[in-house]
Amino acid sequence: MIRAFDAAVAVGDTGSAMRRLRSALCDAIHAGNVRLPDCVFEGRAAHYARRELYRSPEHDYCVVAMTWSPGQGTPIHDHAGMWCVEAVWQGALEVVQYELREQDGTRYRFVPAGAIHAGAGSAGSLIPPHEHHTICNASDTDLAISVHVYQHPMTRCNVFEPTGGEWYARDERKLSLDN
Numbered sequence: 001m002i003r004a005f006d007a008a009v010a011v012g013d014t015g016s017a018m019r020r021l022r023s024a025l026c027d028a029i030h031a032g033n034v035r036l037p038d039c040v041f042e043g044r045a046a047h048y049a050r051r052e053l054y055r056s057p058e059h060d061y062c063v064v065a066m067t068w069s070p071g072q073g074t075p076i077h078d079h080a081g082m083w084c085v086e087a088v089w090q091g092a093l094e095v096v097q098y099e100l101r102e103q104d105g106t107r108y109r110f111v112p113a114g115a116i117h118a119g120a121g122s123a124g125s126l127i128p129p130h131e132h133h134t135i136c137n138a139s140d141t142d143l144a145i146s147v148h149v150y151q152h153p154m155t156r157c158n159v160f161e162p163t164g165g166e167w168y169a170r171d172e173r174k175l176s177l178d179n
């Protein structure tokens with residue numbers, strides 16, 4: 001799978017690289033010949049879990065597995081200006097894209113711009129500036145696992161908390177890894 005990722009990101013234009021990364025992830029999920037570390041199958045009660053699986057010494061991309069217990073999800077967030085490909089490895093996720101309509105200092109106005117029910121074996125990509133979204137586990141009973149390939153290791157991003165109507169307040173969040 002890493003060889004396929006390396007070949008994908010070596011492609012010059014971002015759109016083609018994203019397509020190849022999505023295919024590489026979907027192929028791996030459908031083939032069933034890649035086994036994720038056991039820890040990835042364990043959720044964390046307090047928050048969705050992030051485990052870094054790989055960091056490319058040559059291309060600097062980073063692969064992170066996320067484990068979503070029932071009810072867990074994210075606020076609206078960005079990806080610090082990086083591209084990202086996300087695939088559902090197990091279970092299902094609800095992904096809502098948001099469109100930024102207006103900004104006033106640290107206040108932002110977002111409107112929902114489409115929701116996707118992403119099942120196992122599906123993949124999507126985010127290319128800035130169209131990077132604002134929420135993710136949550138679509139199931140009330142089952143664990144969901146997703147695998148994300150980020151352009152670079154992502155240690156912080158912006159999250160947006162609702163303040164009323166379509167307005168949200170920006171807050172910077174430091175992202176940590178679970179073991």
Ligand SMILES: [Fe+2]
Nearest residue numbers: 077079133135
């Ligand atoms: Fe995200």
